[in-house]
Amino acid sequence: MAVHECDVCIIGGGITAAMVAEKLAALRPSLSIIVVEAGKSLFDDDNRFEYRQRSLEYGENQWPGDFVADQAADGIISRTMAVGGSALHWGGVCNRFSEEDTRLKSLYGVGVDWPITWTDLEAHYCEAERRIGVSGEPGPLKEDARSEPYPMPPMPMTFNLVQLKAWAEKSGTPFWTTPQAKNTVNGYGGRSICLRCNTCEVCPTGARYSPDWTFKELLAARKIQLHDRTLVRRLELDERSTRVAVARAVRQDDSARQDEYRARTFVVASGYTWSPHLLLLSANSRFPTGLANRSDHVGRYMTGHLAYQTTIDADMKIYPGMNEQHSLISRRFFRCATDVPYVRHDLRIWESGGGRAPRLRAADGSLLLGDALLDDWRSRTARGTARVRGYFDVHPDRDSRLTLNPASTNRWGDPLPVVRHKIDAASEARQARTRTHFEQLFATLAKANDGRMGSVSGLAYQDHPAGGCRMGRNPTTSVVDSHGRTHDHENLFVVGAPTMPTGGCTNGTLTFVALALRSATAIAG
């Protein structure tokens, strides 16, 4: 058995682990930090162009080997398990939540309040934006006031977005560009400026932030140790206290080897699925339902947000493929008056080639070859298509759960997680009204411009999932405090997505990072 001793053991190697490690190393340079990640390190930057090309031509994985075959959950969850985590693949969208998200109960009587003030969270948003490198423009709404400017100027609009903005704003709703963790300045964070490669899932230039960059820098400076391909299976307590003493792990490439991590502080940074999963797996005679689970809240209140979307055909010229990941956003609907039915959502617009792909057969079924195909195609390119989507706020039921499935185990016999989202009764009761709201909103956008709206469809799963170890002041109704410290174990922290009581109504990653950075301050002591 290999025994590793350190001051801080971070379990997980995704974006929140990277941020906590980086901040701890800066605040307390003398700390010994070990990051333990179940998946591989994919540090082969030189191959990114080739991976991108294989992905474009053959649909191959842009991040080969970024998963562990027998470490899969039942439910909607990304398979990525590698150093960098899901943020290897992410699109880099860095929307903030709004103050309303932290005061839902007080303002609207729905969901719960977060145990953190907006002022406090906003300061950590600024720090998150600096650390990962966000380019953006301030929005026009006073409620979205910022205490610091964005670190980099906004990603320029493409010609398509210029057309879409002019088109969309005829409806009376203001739109601006979406902030993104992509360099618009060469050299920010030691990375390239964006070259508009149109494949953000694998950015071949490094312009889009991914956590492998942070880990490589920390390793090069010898500020951390990184143990990849190492799966932590259990946390064990000190015999005479409730402090966590040991993390027991196995090597993915050597199933006979057992590793033991001893640390003063343990940080579970394994995302919304694998964090509560580890706590539940770590049940013992003193905590028979899992560590940090005296409240019976570990694996409960799994959250996220739902969406409605449509396409709108309008009289504008769009050239599909100029920068398909770039988009417009309006935050106007992040706020909801208290005297109208509750609905909160973001509103995004992208260029789309929908309905304008080349076709082999004309409407009458006749074949189109060569020039006839091209003529038919060109006749359909005079107008353009907008893709429109709004994530909307729903709140989790107590039985929105992650549980262990004894019928499905990994090679070591550990039961794997099952995630079943369930929205609370109030969210369920709002569903029909919410759909009507979106149908009317999309129709208003279309009508303002003589556009034709397609069908409205809803998202079948909760996106940007979070929760499972929610934070709160009351130890009987939450798992961790506002800094991610578990109520039951003074040296055990959970950071990022799992700690969120509710999932907001826009992309979550920047919030996961901001909360993790706030935790890092407390961990540093």
Next chain:
Amino acid sequence: MTRRTLLRWAAALAATWPLSSLKVLAYTRRQAVELTPGHTATLQAIAEVVLPTSLTKDEQHAVVTQFVTWVANYREGAEMGHGYGATRVRHTGPSPAATYPEQLAALEAAARAHGAVSLGALSVTARRAVVEAALTTPRPVTQLPARPSGANVIADFMGMFFNGPEGYNLAYRAAINREDCRGLDGSEQVPAPWPPRVGDR
């Protein structure tokens, strides 16, 4: 494509030609996935019918070369992208090109049934009839696949060109170059005109 489907397809192709051609087609056997110079010549003959006439011979040839290169570099069993939020890891299947030799041979056989030594030797009008038959029977092909699927070599070939960046540039008459790393400068401007060429429509 199953052997039965292939035979139905070949039979339909030859419907207007002597029955003896059907016997030739019936004996066509599946070959290893390797596109030979002969297959390339057949693809070139197809290209002249299914690609826009604004493409020069050299450009048509480049499209054929791209397709043949794609086939040669295909990897069976490779991990496929699972992306953000996807739950399943999938792998690429057998090469779509496994069916191509038979299909291309059937097209050549149809040309011979029409009295030509090869598909390329047929007039463009007659060649078009062969191509249309191959896209219509036994079941009409209705869409251009985003990536070659093996179901129909002509549709796969057309799909690779028209769904690719060159196809979009041509259709929009603009240098969108969607798979290139293009930089941010000038992205708010209309893409530059696609270089004018002789015969461009």
